[in-house]
Amino acid sequence: MNGILFEKMRFTCQQSGHCCCDPNIIVTLTYRDLLRLFTTLYCDFRLLLQKISFYTLDSTTSPILEKQMVLETILTSDGKVIPGLKKHSKKICVFYSRPSCSIYSSRPLACRNYPLAFVKEKELIMSTWVKNSPKTCPGIGKGSPLSQKNIEQRGKRFFKEIEKHNQVVRELNVEASNNRPLTAREALWTLIIYGESEYQQRQK
Numbered sequence: 073m074n075g076i077l078f079e080k081m082r083f084t085c086q087q088s089g090h091c092c093c094d095p096n097i098i099v100t101l102t103y104r105d106l107l108r109l110f111t112t113l114y115c116d117f118r119l120l121l122q123k124i125s126f127y128t129l130d131s132t133t134s135p136i137l138e139k140q141m142v143l144e145t146i147l148t149s150d151g152k153v154i155p156g157l158k159k160h161s162k163k164i165c166v167f168y169s170r171p172s173c174s175i176y177s178s179r180p181l182a183c184r185n186y187p188l189a190f191v192k193e194k195e196l197i198m199s200t201w202v203k204n205s206p207k208t209c210p211g212i213g214k215g216s217p218l219s220q221k222n223i224e225q226r227g228k229r230f231f232k233e234i235e236k237h238n239q240v241v242r243e244l245n246v247e248a249s250n251n252r253p254l255t256a257r258e259a260l261w262t263l264i265i266y267g268e269s270e271y272q273q274r275q276k
């Protein structure tokens with residue numbers, strides 16, 4: 073297990089923007105991320121589509137790589153897709169506006185936790201650094217050690233959102249297998265509607 077003891081992890085964001093400009097980082101999106109972005113973008117679906125990419129997996133994708141994906145792929149008539157943030161031609165996140173993120177308060181789950189990655193074995197949550205981040209992120213090693221409680225809480229929130237997202241995607245995929253699969257855009261809209269109805273339920 074590539075876990076690191078919580079007490080040894082130090083991180084304070086230096087606002088370097090390295091993670092937002094790293095061509096090797098893809099920010100994938102849960103349905104709650106999609107709803108947060110949709111709301112931030114004035115509930116304008118066309119505007120949202122300008123900011124989203126559909127990362128597709130096909131027969132050339134290694135099964136090992138597919139297995140490592142935290143988010144399950146969505147079966148659509150456009151292929152097996154995972155929604156993620158678009159990048160500019162220079163491979164910079166579409167929301168990065170020097171010197172910082174232009175949607176900071178609604179940034180996706182992956183950005184909230186970077187450079188922390190979580191691993192779950194049975195009920196034990198462990199934490200490590202996102203691959204390559206110790207080489208590129210100047211915030212690692214800075215500040216006081218992160219507390220075990222803080223990391224555990226973040227890890228729990230992370231897995232709760234991921235597992236719920238994957239459950240919704242699995243239901244969509246069963247539908248897609250039994251009926252006409254949705255297009256990637258229709259699947260995106262369905263996830264937003266799901267997120268919105270869940271939000272409304274929570275408000276009651």
Ligand code: SF4
Pocket residue numbers: 091092099157165166167168169172173174175176179180183
């Ligand atoms: S959404 Fe914001 S924090 Fe996340 S990669 Fe893009 S600019 Fe950076």
